[in-house]
Amino acid sequence: MSSKGAAWAEAFLEMMSVERAAAKNTLAAYARDLADAAGFLAGRGRDLSDASAEDVEAYFADLGARGLSAATAARRRAAVRQFYRFVLGEGWRTDDPSRRIEAPKKGRALPKVLSREEMDRLIAAAGARDGGQGLRLACMIELAYASGLRISELTGLSLAALARDPAYLIVKGKGGKERLAPLNETARAAVKAYLQARPQFLPKGDKFKKEGANPWLFPSRGAGGRLTPRRFAQLLDEAAADAGIDPARVSPHVLRHAFATHLLEGGADLRVVQTLLGHADIATTQIYTHVAGERLREVVESKHPLAKKG
Secondary structure (H helix, E strand, C coil): CCHHHHHHHHHHHHHHHHCCCCCHHHHHHHHHHHHHHHHHHHCCCCCCCCCCHHHHHHHHHHHHHCCCCHHHHHHHHHHHHHHHHHHHHHCCCCCCCCCCCCCCCCCCCCCCCCCHHHHHHHHHHHHCCCHHHHHHHHHHHHHHHHHCCCHHHHHCCEHHHHCCCCCEEEEECHHHCEEEEECCHHHHHHHHHHHHHHHHHCCCCHHHCCCCCCCECCECCCCCCECCHHHHHHHHHHHHHHCCCCHHHCCHHHHHHHHHHHHHHCCCCHHHHHHHHCCCCHHHHHHHHHHHHHHHHHHHHHHCHHHHHC
16 A cells, blocks of 8 residues: 555544544454555555546455455445545545445445434433533533534534524534534523533643633543543443443434434425535435435334224
8 A cells, every 4th residue: 555545544544533433343344444455456556545436346346256245345345435435525536436336235224313212311311420421411412413513523612602502503514614503492501501510621731721721612631622522422322321222323423313314204304404414415415314214104104003904
């Protein structure tokens, strides 16, 4: 792998670790998958940084020819696709060489989504934690669920952004694009309650000794001065377990999925949800229509009198 390709792969893995709180095993699998792709491309005189669509197509075909299990081949294709979407989003390439190639014929996995009742239990479990810890975690979950924030956007919120009890946030998302993120009354009340406990989380080091010097809504005594995405993911797992929900079904991004799916279930327009999520392509948002549709079908089949007769 060239130095450029290796640097891009390293940056991708760092993003997966920090923004998506990927587990160590997941990161190791992605690293192996990208190394496998880079090895194949090297045989064609190419690298991850300069591979053409034909090169990637040849790699995908080679995966099938090797006799790998369907799951392994699909995971490696997915890793390459996610890598190039990341590279495109960073502006390092102006094209996605994996985009024109058809996905494996096993169906696109639907995002994990919690029901409204499960979200209520999760928030209640978070708030039941002792003192400020409970107020902070409940506030973070309420904000993510109320506004569809990405984990990096949530942990990167400034105190100034929430200090005056706004009805919405101006969020700078991927590519530096700004969007409005709504805040309902419940989320705003959670923020007010948490702000009373915020001082206990302020760092004690010289850097933040001066009152008001820490700009983050969710400060921490760690080196960066604010709560990290990884730590939030850990706290979320603990709250899920307390709520009787399998932690494997819960992650910071699942809160964003719940925001989108529950909006669509409530009748929101797909274009509105696209805008609120900050998706550049509506095709990305459309996956939630499948989730909402499947959940509504289950409700009809279990609750409608004619369905019960059948």
